[in-house]
Amino acid sequence: MDDLQHVQVYKNDGQLQLKIQQLLQKLHDICAPSSKHSSQDLKIVLQSITFELDATIRQYEPQPQLLEKHLEQYITFLLKTFLDYELSREYIGAIVYSFTKVCGVKAVILQFPPDVYLFDKLIEICQKLDLDAIEYACLLWLCNMVIVPFPLSSIDVSLSDKAFAIGKEHLHRYSNCSKVQVISLILLSRLLTRPDSKFLLQSYVETFKNTWPALNPNVKLGHLLVLNKILKRAQLKHSDMEVIYNCILNDLLLIEISSLNALYMIKILGKMGKRYIQSFEYGTVADIINTLVNEILLSERTITGFDTNLRYGMAKALCTLVSQLSFQAINYQSQVIEFIFDLITVHASNEEINFPVTHTALLTLGYIALLNKLPEKFVDQSLEIARRFLFYKVNRGTVVIGSQIRDSSCFLIWAIVRNLRQIPQQNGKSTVAKVFEDLLVVLIFDNELIVKKCGMAVIQEILGRLGPQIIPIENAIARGEYILKFVELLGNLHLNQKICYLFVDEYYNAIDMGFLIEPLVKHICEEDGDGKYLNKLLQQQQQQQQQFQQQQVRQLKLLQLPDKLFLRLNISRPPTPDVIKNMFIKSKKWHILYDVDDFREAATQLFTDFEFDNTNTELIKGYLNYIKDRQLENYLEWHNLLQATKNEQLLEEFRAIIANQDSVPLDEIVNHLPHNTVLSKTIFDFKHFSQDQLIQLVQKLRNTDTFNANIRANMIDNLSDNLGGNYASSFQIEQLLDLFDDYTTTDQGDVGSKVRSSMIRLVRNNKFHCVELDLKLIRLSGELMDTIRHSSFRLLAGKPFSWPNLFDYYNNSIAGSQMKTEFWRGVVFTIGSTIGNSKTINEGFNEMLCHKITTSDIDILLSFVSLRKNRKMNRRELKCAQCTLQLILKLFEANYQFPQDLNFTHIFVACYNMHINTRNMNRIKTILMIFYYIALKSETCKQRVYDRYLWILKNHTLNEVKVFVGEVILFNIVNDLNIVHEIEDDNLFASYEKIDWFDIDDQAMELAEAVLK
DSSP: OOOOHHHHHHHHHHHHHHHHHHHHHHHHHHHHOOOOHHHHHHHHHHHHHHHHHHHHHTTTTTHHHHTTTTTHHHHHHHHHHHHHGGGGGHHHHHHHHHHHHHHHHHHHHHTSSSOOOGHHHHHHHHHHHHHHHHHHHHHHHHHTTOOOOSSSGGTTTTHHHHHHHHHHHHHHHHHHHHHHHHHHHHHHHEEEEETGGHHHHHHHHEEEEEEGGGOOOHHHHHHHHHHHHHHHHHOOOHHHHHHHHHHHHHHTTSSOHHHHHHHHHHHHHHHHHHHHHHTHHHHHHEEEEEEEEEIITTHHHHHOOOOOOHHHHHHHHHHHHHHHHHHHHHHHHHHHHHHHHSSTTSSSOOOTHHHHHHHHHHHHHHHHHHHHHOOGGGGGHHHHHHHTTOOOOOETEEEEEHHHHHHHHHHHHHHHHHSSSOOOOOHHHHHHHHHHHHHHHHHHOOOOHHHHHHHHHHHHHHHHHHHHHHHHOHHHHHHHHHHHHHHHTTTTTTOOSSOTHHHHHHHHTBBBOOOGGGHHHHHHHTTOOOOOHHHHHHHHHHHHHHHHHHTTTTTTOOOOOOSSSEEOOSHHHHHHHOHHHHHHHTTOHHHHHSSSSGGHHHHHHHHHTTOTTTTTTTHHHHHHHTTTTSSSHHHHHHHHHHTTOOOOGHHHHHHHHHOOOOOOOHHHHHHHHHOHHHHHHHGGGGSSOHHHHHHHHHHHOOOOOOOTTTHHHHHHHHHTTSSGGGTTTTOGGGGGGGGGGOEEEEETEEEEHHHHHHHHHHHHTOOOOOOHHHHHHHHHHOSHHHHHHHHHHHHHSSSSOOOHHHHHHHHHHHHHHHHHHHHHHHHHHHHHHHOOOHHHHHHHHHHHHHHHOHHHHHHHHHHHHHHHTOOOOOHHHHHHHHHHHHHHHHHHHHTOOOOOOOOHHHHHHHHHHHHHSSOHHHHHHHHHHHHHHHHOOOOOHHHHHHHHHHHHHHHHHHHHHHIIIIIIIHHHHHHHHHHHHHOOOOTHHHHTOOOOTTOHHOOOOOOHHHHHH
16 A cells, blocks of 8 residues: 555544544434334435444555544444344444444454353344344354354254354355455354364364365355365365365366366365474375375366466465474475476476466475575575576567566565575585576566566675675675665655666676676567667776776776675676677677667668668668768758658657758758658757748648648647757747647547647646637636646646636636637636536536526627527537537526526527527537426516417428427426416316327317417
């Protein structure tokens, strides 16, 4: 968990505890006989309280100990309510389960009172209702009762049998380690391991002799869970263990075994093996080990179904046996460890290695070493095996596997090191030093963050425990300073899934990095990488070689600089420059040659007569590195360069080239620009455009026909990054203000949003300001798209966006009518929308209701739905009008109290003009519903509205509109009439229901006229 979560829980502890207490009290009060809630209402309220309690309890997951302090109080209160009020039991069971999820089953069970006189009542409750929450609470309570420190028969001679029966029943009924099955197994294991229940235990195990093969796999799982728990708590007779062992062997002959069943078989075999070792029955132990390895680990199911949990379970079981053997049979222990080594095929290729078996073996060795049970003679061999698998990777289609094996290799090294007080004198010192070097390579090059973090932990462990033995510095003070400095620099690294080049920067003057050259070269050849860092490593080697030659040093040497320590381990020799160069050429990494000083001459010879080939990306990349420091002078060079821009992977290379040029063929670039992503992202990196050329390019940005939204957004972003220097005085934001209105829509959606977002970044990065810009920003501050809305408002108001902040800005900081108009033009697109994030829409609408709309605000809204003189509305205006109509309808539906001086006739007229001469059903239906609400609000408009409805029913050309008026509008009006009893005809509603509004006849019109006149 994050440290911030821990702090937050601690900070809010008082409030959370108070809330839990209040909710529990509310639950008790609501169940009391004095409560006047109906049974159905009571269930709804109890469910609501349960959900709220669960959410509050879950907040303690980072620090459950804070909740455990009050568990006794809460559980006692809940159990009293549980017994007193039957209707509460299901919900209390769910609340108890919430406590166990956070605090653990053991902590919660301890708070249940061992009141054995309630035994029969709990069994009755448990059997009465088949609800798992109630059963869970009852069984949890019984778990505490069956461990009372006196014979159960002293209370009731049949009590043990009853507990056994109820536990076994629920063990069979539930499956897959469900919560009730888990509590059932705890109940049974506690009961069967009591001193006065030995007869039950023997009977329980004996029944498996004849019944086990016929049992359902889920039932078997339940029994395996119980047996595993029993073996933890008590000693079984050898005859009983033999029965269990035979049952497991019988199941292993089956073709399919579930992973859970196999896991608990492994756990049981491990515990039984430990008991047999303690009894010196090594023949049986050998059988168990053979069963674990040959029948489970190496069986066919290993290839497909031996999952991670099984591997960890197997490793712990084998570790248990090896650890126990260390007390009683050291020679046998060594044989078992050697057998584990034999499971690992060290010299096989990565593709040939059995992944589950290797992972299991590494984990096993790690657990053995962690318990300090790994004999010293196996330390070197274990470290060499760990080294072998620190870099294990296998490509399986598009997936790369191996992180678990690399992680377990780190674990094995860590487990050995933490118990290694003295490095063995044979070859141990060199092995540990090599491991240290390999871990640094893992830290830098591994592409899994978890493996890198494991590697860092092991490095710190090695330095802390064995640093004085592997760091070749005789002076203890200097050695200590070096180790502290090394660990301190580790803290500066920011690890992620990419190569950690920061390590090279941080440790460049602290350690000889020759050992990194070969893995970096290999990584570049296989994937790609930064040749500049390779050049840096090679330069370090050259400098050190010269320095060491001058000092005539031929052994490990410490160089102490003013504030740095430099250490040369000199373990592995890096490849020679010629070998590296040939590796790059062989793998076609020509572009890297230009990053390395020693290879540039060879690269220049290679690209003197370059012929463009768009199928060879690596060759093109090398060519771009070749020309990046040159001025391009002829057509062929520019042609090759522009051809290369079709490859988006070469973006940064092209940026460096164009930024270095003194002149460019602008006309040819403009011809390529409309469909060239690389050019659009780099065009303004050229520093020498004249003012006329800059204006020409800016005008291109506004050409929506030639340049798509992505290209224009890229150009704006690139312009934003390069407006300083020569272009600072040549550009005015007014030239591009209309791009804030880019709402280009394609099959991909609102692609114009990319342009608007880029314009906001342009303004923010270059601090433009003008009145026209504020008009754009206030409109965008109400936009439905979150990123645009938030960034626009922050740019405009200098504070984070929230709906209260936006309406506060409208009330206090906007004076001009034009700004108010633009504010509402933006807001209606969000608040009036019927699609989008409902939470955002509802929050905005609620804040608008609190704002209290004025008559002038309504007038602005009506201006959006007013027809334009001498022209048709464009697409954006029509969408604005529709959202405005939907907003007005939402206000009516919310029963909003409009200003008293509002003239509803104005709304009627504006809407009337919008719904005629159109076939847009969405708009027509919205307006007809607005008419309905206007008729309710204004007697003046009521008859005009009803007359319009009648006209539609008689004359409208669209049958769908007629049906809407008949089925929706008239239904509401008839319903209103019945509610307020304005008519005496009780059969009106019945008459209405007989009408088929898809086929309007005279009878339908008579009814409509009767209602609407």
